[in-house]
Amino acid sequence: MIFNNCYKILIKKILKPVAIFFIITCLSHGFIFNLNKAVAYNQSTLSWRILTTKHFNIYYHNDDNIFAAAVSKIAENSFKDISEKLKCPALKVKIPLILHDFTDSAYGYTNVLQNKVWISITPPDAFELADRVWVESLIRHELTHYLMGTKLDKNVKYGTGRILGWGILPMWFIEGVAQREESSWNEVKDSAVRTAVLSNKLFDLNKLQIFYYFNYYGRRLGYHIGNSIVDFMADKFGESCIPEIIDQAPYKINGFNIAVKKVTGRSMSEIFKMWQEEMRAKYSEQIKNRISLAGYVKTGSTNENYIVNDIGININPRFDCSGGCFYYLSNDARDSKRLSLIRQDKSGSGRRCLLENIEDNFFLDKTCGYIYFARKTLDLYDNLKSDIFKYNLKSGEVKRVSKWLRAQNPVLDYSDNNIFVVIYESGTTNICKIDKDGKIVERITQIGYDSSIYDIQMARNNESDAAMPKILFMNYFKNGRHDIAFVNYDKTSPDYGKIIPVTGFDGMILKPKVFYEGGNNYTAYFIKAVDSIFNICSIKFEIDSRHIKIKDFSPVTNFKESVLDFDYDFKNKKIAVITLASGGTDIAILDASKNIYGPGYDERKKECVKKYSVVNCNNEIEIKTSLSEKRTSEVNVIKNGDYHIMPYKTVPKLEYVIPMLGSQSSKTLYGVTGRVSDPISRHVFDFQTLYGGKYHNLAGTYTYKGFRPTVGVSVYDITRDLRPGVLENFKGIDLFANYKLWNNSLTISLFDRDISSNSISPLLALRDVKLLTGEKKDRGYSFKFTQYSAENTVDSEIHPINAHLINIFHQNSTARLNSFYNYRINRYDISKWMILSEKIKNTVKLRVYGGEAFGDYDFQVGGYRDLRGYSTLNLVGKKVMAYSMEYSHMAINEPLKLRVFSINKVYPDLFFDSAAVYNDGISKRWHSSAGLEFKMRVLIFKKTPLIGKFGIAKRLSDDKATETYTAFELKY
Helix, strand or coil, X not given: CHHHHHHHHHHHHHHHHHCCCCHHHHHHHHCEECCCCCCCCCCCCCCEEEEECCCEEEEEECCCHHHHHHHHHHHHHHHHHHHHHHCCCCCCCCEEEEEECCCCCCCEEEECCCCXXXXXXXXXXXXXXXXXXXXXXXXXXXXXXXXXXXXXXCCCCCCHHHHHHXXXXXXXXXXXXXXXXXXXXXXXXHXXXXXXXXXXXCCCHHHHCCHHHCCHHHHHHHHHHHHHHXXXXXXXXXXXXXXXXXXXXXXXXXXXXXXXXXHHCCCHHHHHHHHHHHHHHHHHHHCCCCECHHHHHHHCCCXXXXXXXXXXXXXXXXXXXXXXXXXXXXXXXXXXXXXXXEEEXXXXXXXXXXXXXXXXXXXXXXXXXXXXXXXXEECCCCCEEEEEEEEECXXXXXXXXXXXXCEEEEEEECCCCEEEEEEEECCEEEEEEECCCCCXXXXXXXXXXCEEEEEEEECEECCCCCCCCCEEEEEEEECCEEEEEEEECCCCCXXXXXXXXXXXXXXXXXXXEEEEEECCEEEEEEEEEECCEEXXXXXXXXXXXXXXXXXXXXXXXXXXXXXXXXXXXXXXXXXXXXXXXXXXXXXXEEECCCCCCCCCHHHHHHHHHHHHCCCCCCCEEECCHHHCCCHHHHHHHHCCCCCEEEECCCCCEEEEEEEEXXXXXXXXXXXXXXXXXXXXXXXXXXXXXXEECCEEEEEEEEEECXXXXXXXXXXXXXXXXXXXXXXXXXXXXXXXXEEEECXXXXXXXXXXXXXXXXXXXXXXXXXXXXXXXXXXXXXEEEEEEEEEECCCCCCCCCCCCCEEEEEEEEEEECCCCCCXXXXXXXXXXXXXXXXXXXXXXXXXXXXXXXXXEEECCCEEEXXXXXXXXXXXXXXXXXXXXXXXXEEECCCEEEEEECCCEEEEEEEEEEEEEEEEEECCCCCCCEEEEEEEEEEEXXXXXXXXXXXXXXXXXXXXXXXXXXEEXXXXXXXX
């Protein structure tokens, strides 16, 4: 009953202020694909250039003309193909396409509001690659988003149709069409959809609308399901139904469903049911005569086969040399692919987290004394790089090896103790060798944008005294095909630096593990899709000076679930297998001395050898020098491109002006917000005007992102009457600089303000009559240091499951140049979130904050950010100390579903606050409150998020009053 009453109050308190809260703003800012991704804008001293073609302005840096020219050809060909398929109108302006640097963001995204396309110059993960060159896949995906926007903008001009259209079209359809144009259907997509269908945990249409807000696996699955449904619709109702649905969708809340019914004659719910039935039949047939991993483990002895109890995304298992434990990477069920290094006993017990925040690959040396790994770092210009570190397993010491190299996948060369790494460059990856100080001492390969190198390794020894040839093996991607390949790094060899494929299969090959058998003989284990299901296979081959001889091809496993990763312990005959599951991945340890394949192995092997062997298993492949790839050869591919290159010039343009209408503290507000910027956003000018009653906010900010630190200037004139008895009014100018290092942020500000007396303290005017007539000037400076670590999700601020916040603030305003105020402020705020349960994500938050003021400044404590329950009772003083404890329970999903507004997630939160605001120790008095908060995510049109809270607080001291409060902000 209590909860029901709270819930009624919650709905009443939320819907009123949210109902018209910046609706158009919310719609606009939400449609940046992919959402909520931080981007580094190549903030370097290197020059930018513009390559112009018939339909594109391509912005790039580092003087990489060859790669930019290749991109221009791909972009023009993609534009012609996709615009014809979608029946797009003729373009009146060129498309801004920005080639941006290595970042934490998606590999590509389209800002529909600003009409820009961003493409990363970094090749994506191997699992993201399909049947096209990686940069072509990215361009086709993002260009589809852009061209869909031109169709939506055809009837309603000036960008309004595009913005409204994105609110009408469901998210799965938007991304499904883009995925379909990006690449053909492949084994990765098929495995993801099959797992969801057969686990009976398939998203319904409502959940598919909001798949951006699911965890990492759910987000990827949403893309693939959307692709599958769009393919199904095109197959059943004709290719033209897709552009027709986009054209026919009226600008109504239910416009998409109306258009689907009009074009296909079926409702969307009917089509979705048809698709589900067909997929179940298809995937049920696929898994026939295959064994389940869970079933196989249960039938074996518990000492031979068992499942390691873990949750989330788990990859890259690695057995240690003793046979007592193994290592793997896990995201610990977090809502991101931020990986931790885990060590676990082979028995499945003794789980221990060794390292946080590392990249996909790590190297365990043969003594099991050190682990080499890559971790993302920031360079001098705030660009995200990836560097190599060395971890001592005995002492726990972490030593940084390289600095700002963009290096991954370290492999130790035991002959000279240098390290092989994959270096990410503009549009390509190459193998280099770095020394103990992180300097590049040798460049081994020189490939182009049409190729990518993954998972480099030296073959493992089965005998410790075996003489190892100087050969590195890898997963090699070229022109839409994966291969196991090798490169000779012996400088005395005529084949030095040449990449030579060993296999020649169709489809994807992933995660090769190669063992050296002595002489010229090798065995390679790898993951390959056999009839669309990824399983482990192996080949035996021999390499001599001029030939590769394939001796045997064998399937190793035959699971229903797709294998995503594995490792083989040759000494103890164990295999660690990671398979795709409905909520992430499963880990199992299997006895490799037994038949893992199951019944029918001999017949199945014959069929697999016939179907998947390179040529015939006993034939030889000659090593040809033409397989060597030189980047200069790209010139021949693009020499006929119709393009023109010019220096980059700053040409700021109006990106958007958005009407704003909303409610805050029962006051109706209206105005506009907008931005003027150059295409790469190095020069940004934001402006806003808001009016309503006694409230007005006129503000403009210019920011330049070409330096480190980022610098800018703000001008403002603000008047607001938001607290009882306090009319705030100030106008002035701030000069600021923001310096970022790692996860830290230091902001330095200089300010000059005209300011009302009670903006600083409501009691100052009562203390000194001169304040009512004197010059109201405030000049000074401030420092603010912040370190914040949280999940990369939209609700990280309302429910981080493992985070800490350190906020140290100093501000000084002194009486110079006729300044009116003379004060100093020191303030600190430290909080720590601790997860109690990975499964249900219950958390505890502990927070302590305090401060001391000198001169004409008093702290005012109260409100939803400080001492909750005291917003109507002013607590004023020169010093403040406060503590807070919170317990946040598991989330309530989808408690309110409306077409325009919906509450997507609620975290009930019990809290206790205590604070003392005083001038001296004698006057110190503690004030306490406790209550219930509902931290929540509200979605506008099931896309754009508002995050905030609704709370009920009871004062435990003073007058025992009860307060309710709300606080919401747009998150984009």
